[in-house]
Amino acid sequence: MLILGIETSCDETSVAVVEDGLSIRSNLVSTQERLHLKYGGVVPEIACRAHLESLLPILDEAMKTAGITLNDLDAVAVTTTPGLIGALLIGVTAAKALAWTLKIPLIAVHHLHxxxxxxxxxxxxxxxxxxxxxxxxxGHTSLFLSSKETRHELLGATLDDAAGEAFDKVAKLLGLGYPGGPAIDSIAREGDPARVPFPRSYLEPGSLDFSFSGLKTAVLYHYQGLVGARHAVPLPLKELADLAASFQEAVVDVLVEKTLLALRKYPVKGVALGGGVASNSRLRKRLSLALEGRHIRPYFPPPALCTDNAAIVAGLAYYKYLEGELASLEVEAAA
Known part of the structure; x- marks a missing residue:
């Protein structure tokens, strides 16, 4: 079964063809990093315009790479929520048009799932x-209990800033560029993660929710103190590396500890990792080490599948199709 996936929830335009849920025939991604670089973050209006310009060419290339035509497709899947509403609308509208024209099922997919x-x-x-x-x-930091491919119970989520948002904002503060995650991951390898004792917010005992706004503020105050004392910007590379490594370690500490707390509450066979920050080398190493000896398997995707892409949309859609979870042509995008 061939399913076309469309992903336009934020700043990547992606179209993929996946066969029988697991075989990726094509997975094309058009990134907008260059367009948003000077702003230090995603500008929704710019993202929408870029999706409009990229979607049809990417669709055509995905078909060619897969070696098929639109008439060979058995279903169309699209991310409908959550994300930037304008960006989502572009993908949803395109998916509806294809499903109606080709007279094939439409499948709505939750971005986090x-x-x-x-x-x-x-x-x-x-x-x-x-x-x-x-x-x-x-945009999200969430912990789920997944009973199967299509069933995910939310156990905890961020109460303020998402971890990835904190990475972007701290990277911008330090002048490391955008996107912030890879920039901090890179420079942190040269730093001392114990150099600055940034706070870790675990909230009340037993909570599986997350909070990173306090950490972000602590980094800001510490940075301003360093700059004020030296009367110079930028800071020496070693100080930047130590600051980045210490910030990253504080984030990773919370993510790992919350996961271990959930493991004590729920008997599971493995831990899956997903999302753009899932490609962070420190997080992957620390979480892998924490799971060793617990008879818990780490299910970590390669970095290429951690970022937004349509293959994960089309793949999940196959299992939703098997369970009869189809969408009508009236389905709406939701931020």
Whole structure:
């Protein structure tokens, strides 16, 4: 079964063709990093315009790469929520038009659930349920109990800033560029993660929710103190590396500890990781080490499947199709 996936929830335009849920025939992604670079973050209006310009060419290329035509498709899947409403509308409208024209089923996909499915795309039938699923991205930090590919119970989520948002804002503050996650991950390798004792917010005992706004503010005050004392910007590279490493370690500490807390509450067979921040090398290393000896398998997708892409949308849609979870042509995008 061939399913076309469309992803336009934020600043990547992606179209993919996936066969029988796990075989990626094509997965084309047009990134907008260059367009948003000077703003230090995603500008919704610019993102929408870029989606409009990129979607049809990417669709055509995805078909050619897969070696098929539109008439070979069995269904169309699209991200409908959450995301930037204008960006989502472009993908949803295109998917509706294709489903109506080709007279094939339309499948609506939740963006965070698609990120969880990235682990399934990588590990295939080896991946066992139930598992914990940690989704860490620019807009979300969420912990789920996943009973199967299509069923995810939300256990905890960010109460303010998402981890990825904190990475972007701290990177902008330090002059490291956009996107912030890869920039901090890179420079932090040269720094001392214990150099600055930034706060870790675990909230009340037993909570599986997250909070990173206090950490972001602590980094700001510390940075301003360093700059004020030296009367110079930028800071020496070593101080920037130490600051970045200490910030990153504070984020990773919270993510790992919350996951371990959930493991004590819920008997599972593995931990899946998803979202853009899931490609962070420190997070992957720390979480892998924490799971060793616990008989809990790590299900980590490759970095290419951590960022927004349509293959995870089309792959998850296959399992939704098998369960009869189809959408009508009246389905709406929702931020």
């Amino acid at each position: 698609a990120h969880i499915f990235a682990a399934k795309l990588e590990h295939g039938k080896v991946m066992e349920f139930p598992c914990l699923s940690l989704v860490v991205s620019g």
